[in-house]
Amino acid sequence: MPAASDRSRLISIVQSRQNARVRELRAAFARNGREVSEVIGIEGEHLLAEALRSGLRLRTVFVRRDPSSAESARRDGSLRALDRLALPANVPVVELTSPVFDSAVETESPQGIAALVEPPVFSLAEAFAAPNASGPNASPSNPLVVLTAALQDPGNFGTLIRSAEAFGASGVIAMPGTVSVWNSKALRASAGSAFRVPVVAEKSSLAFSALGERQIKVFAAVAASTDSDAIPCSDADLTGPIAFLIGNEGSGLSAELLDRADARIAIPMPGPVESLNAAVSASVLLYEAAKQRGAKTS
Numbered sequence: 001m002p003a004a005s006d007r008s009r010l011i012s013i014v015q016s017r018q019n020a021r022v023r024e025l026r027a028a029f030a031r032n033g034r035e036v037s038e039v040i041g042i043e044g045e046h047l048l049a050e051a052l053r054s055g056l057r058l059r060t061v062f063v064r065r066d067p068s069s070a071e072s073a074r075r076d077g078s079l080r081a082l083d084r085l086a087l088p089a090n091v092p093v094v095e096l097t098s099p100v101f102d103s104a105v106e107t108e109s110p111q112g113i114a115a116l117v118e119p120p121v122f123s124l125a126e127a128f129a130a131p132n133a134s135g136p137n138a139s140p141s142n143p144l145v146v147l148t149a150a151l152q153d154p155g156n157f158g159t160l161i162r163s164a165e166a167f168g169a170s171g172v173i174a175m176p177g178t179v180s181v182w183n184s185k186a187l188r189a190s191a192g193s194a195f196r197v198p199v200v201a202e203k204s205s206l207a208f209s210a211l212g213e214r215q216i217k218v219f220a221a222v223a224a225s226t227d228s229d230a231i232p233c234s235d236a237d238l239t240g241p242i243a244f245l246i247g248n249e250g251s252g253l254s255a256e257l258l259d260r261a262d263a264r265i266a267i268p269m270p271g272p273v274e275s276l277n278a279a280v281s282a283s284v285l286l287y288e289a290a291k292q293r294g295a296k297t298s
Contacts, residue, residue, distance in 0.1 A: 013065065013095045017103050021094050025062060026104040028116055032187070033154075033180030040182050043105050043114040045081040050192025052085065057118045061085075061093045064101035064112040078112035106184050119182060122198035124210055127171025143170040143216060144289055145243035147207060149257055150177030151278055153249050157181070158189025159279035160246070164197050167286035168293070171198035173207045177248070208260055216241040220253055220261035221285060223275040230266035238289040246282050 014022060028041035039059060042051060051058060063078040082093065096104070105114050128143040146164055151157050157179050164172050172181075179186055181199040190197075202210075211218055221244055222230045245261055247253035258264065267276065267284050276284070 013097060014100060015097050017100050019100075021060060021062075022096065022100055022104050025060075025114065025116060029104065029106045029184060033183035038118060039116050040119050040187075041105070041114060041184070042117050042187065043107060043184075044111045044188070045085065045113055047187065047192060048081075048085055048113060048115050050195055051115070051117050052087070054120070054192065054195035056120065056195060058087065058091045059116040059118065061087060061091055061113065061115045062101065062104070063093065063095050064098050064110065065095050081111075081113045120195060122171070122200055124173070124200050124202060124206075126198040127173055127200045128210070128214060128216070129170065141241070142293075143214070143241050143243075144168060144286070144293070145170055145211070145216065146172045146282055146286070147175060147211075147218070147243050147245045148172065148178045148278075149175050149204070149245065149253060150248040150251075151246060152177065152179055153278070154179045154183040154185035155189045156249060156277060156279040157183075158186035158191075158194065160282045161186070161190040161197050161199060162193040163279070163283035163286050165193040167283075167290040169197065169286055171200065173243075174199060174201045175204045175207055204257070204260075211243055214241060216243050217263070218243045218245055218261045219263050219265040219285075220245040220258050221247070221281050222253070222258075222264045222266050224266035224268055225274045227264055227266060230264040232268045233265050233285055233288045234268070236263070236265050236288075238292045242289065244282060244285050244289075246278050249278050 016022070025041055028039055031037055032040050042048060048058070048061070061082070063082055065078065087093070101112070102110055127145060146160065146169055148157065148160070161172055161181065174181065181194050187194055217240065219236065219242060224230060245253060245257060247257070265285065267281060
């Protein structure tokens with residue numbers, strides 16, 4: 001029974017914030033997205049389940065407990081989450097007191113379960129050759145890519161990655177200024193999609209060079225209200241190898257990047273709104289591309 005086997009692996013309760021495992025967890029959350037690392041910190045039952053589903057290696061799992069009666073319900077919830085995960089037998093589990101656990105993770109209201117995980121490493125080639133969609137136009141030779149330019153809001157970036165997986169994009173290329181995919185907020189917003197969608201950080205020059213070599217047409221996303229010459233997304237042919245270029249939340253795309261794009265594309269909006277945020281814009285464009293390509297979007 002999972003409950004018995006998982007709980008029997010619990011290590012003695014750790015009460016010190018200076019414990020080596022606790023310091024490793026705290027450091028992982030502190031550096032998530034700030035530097036390249038072989039391990040990241042994740043929190044919450046859903047993300048742990050997604051990491052396992054994605055075939056990632058969990059180095060250590062941490063659960064929160066507190067002997068006080070006021071915390072007993074939270075502890076029971078953490079242990080039930082541990083039971084549901086059905087961890088591989090070789091994953092060690094460490095029980096932390098509530099103050100120690102809360103000091104190591106980033107969220108204000110911790111869910112009581114966290115882990116150290118080895119994140120996937122994707123190549124630029126994989127961002128072009130890993131389509132998730134089905135349909136007559138979905139193939140490794142017909143990539144659907146999202147390029148982000150200085151996308152700084154982690155919630156936007158994570159949501160964009162989730163939409164990329166939902167609508168069958170082959171990958172995301174994060175150009176300079178874009179927040180890291182392993183930023184904790186971006187990771188939570190992706191709801192686990194970041195574990196599977198190839199997200200690659202790359203210089204603009206190399207990204208556009210790779211797109212050109214593969215004859216991928218780049219559509220720069222602009223606001224219809226400010227660019228009357230942009231092609232309405234429903235009128236654009238999005239069935240071939242394409243990339244959507246998404247700009248910064250506040251300043252949009254620079255003139256240099258607009259010049260490097262093959263065409264400009266806009267989302268017609270009958271309402272009195274000048275523009276959508278980056279994640280919503282990317283999601284609408286990806287949906288339109290998926291629809292045109294015959295992907296299953298329902």
